[in-house]
Amino acid sequence: MCPWVAASGTWIRAASRKFESATLNNPNRRSPTTGFFNDFTREYTQSAAFASVDFDIIENLTLTLGTRYYDIENSFRGANMGSFGCKVYGNGLSGPCPRSNGTNVDEQPDNTNTTDGFRSRANLTWRITGDALVYATWSEGYRPGGFNRGSACGAKDPQTGINQWCFPTSYESDDLTNIEAGWKTSFWAVGRSSMARSTRKSGRTCRLGCSRRNWASRTCSPS
Numbered sequence: 001m002c003p004w005v006a007a008s009g010t011w012i013r014a015a016s017r018k019f020e021s022a023t024l025n026n027p028n029r030r031s032p033t034t035g036f037f038n039d040f041t042r043e044y045t046q047s048a049a050f051a052s053v054d055f056d057i058i059e060n061l062t063l064t065l066g067t068r069y070y071d072i073e074n075s076f077r078g079a080n081m082g083s084f085g086c087k088v089y090g091n092g093l094s095g096p097c098p099r100s101n102g103t104n105v106d107e108q109p110d111n112t113n114t115t116d117g118f119r120s121r122a123n124l125t126w127r128i129t130g131d132a133l134v135y136a137t138w139s140e141g142y143r144p145g146g147f148n149r150g151s152a153c154g155a156k157d158p159q160t161g162i163n164q165w166c167f168p169t170s171y172e173s174d175d176l177t178n179i180e181a182g183w184k185t186s187f188w189a190v191g192r193s194s195m196a197r198s199t200r201k202s203g204r205t206c207r208l209g210c211s212r213r214n215w216a217s218r219t220c221s222p223s
Contacts, residue, residue: 022104023077038149040078040105046144047071052121060127067120072173075112076147079104103150110170113145132185141176 024039052066081102105111121139128134147170153163 036082
């Protein structure tokens with residue numbers, strides 16, 4: 001069964017053939033007050049293994065080396081749908097739907113992707129005294145790729161009328177390299193206190209920041 005959407009209280013079957021193959025959590029038609037909804041399922045699986053080793057170069061100088069291997073499988077299924085194209089602007093009434101409004105993500109060519117690799121870390125710590133140390137760290141990070149809800153184009157050439165840019169239906173994983181140096185110390189004042197300071201320099205590609213998500217699956221409920 002294909003989902004239905006409503007515009008101004010009138011039920012409109014939204015491009016039934018276009019959405020027949022969509023993987024939907026709720027394939028039934030929505031209420032008359034629903035003009036737009038998302039019904040997506042994203043599956044995300046990550047397997048990983050890591051190792052870390054400390055080397056005491058001298059008694060108070062320690063080198064730490066570590067690495068992490070990861071393997072990610074990522075998929076996106078479902079559809080979004082709306083009745084916006086059925087509205088006759090200016091009088092508040094609904095008219096015929098000249099086109100399907102929404103995206104069947106199951107039919108996108110890139111709704112599944114995989115990636116794997118290593119991300120590593122090195123740290124050097126010098127314990128000056130029992131209450132003070134300095135350190136330097138080099139580390140790598142990443143953020144998994146993902147998907148957009150369809151694509152759209154814009155920025156038409158004023159002479160040819162051809163779109164100059166389209167945003168992609170998916171995006172790749174991005175990477176981050178972090179270099180950090182700092183010191184930590186503690187002292188006795190009123191009770192025990194501590195101080196720390198660090199300086200970081202990060203190089204990144206694509207997007208700002210780095211985060212990890214480790215959930216087996218996630219369902220985006222219709223809204």
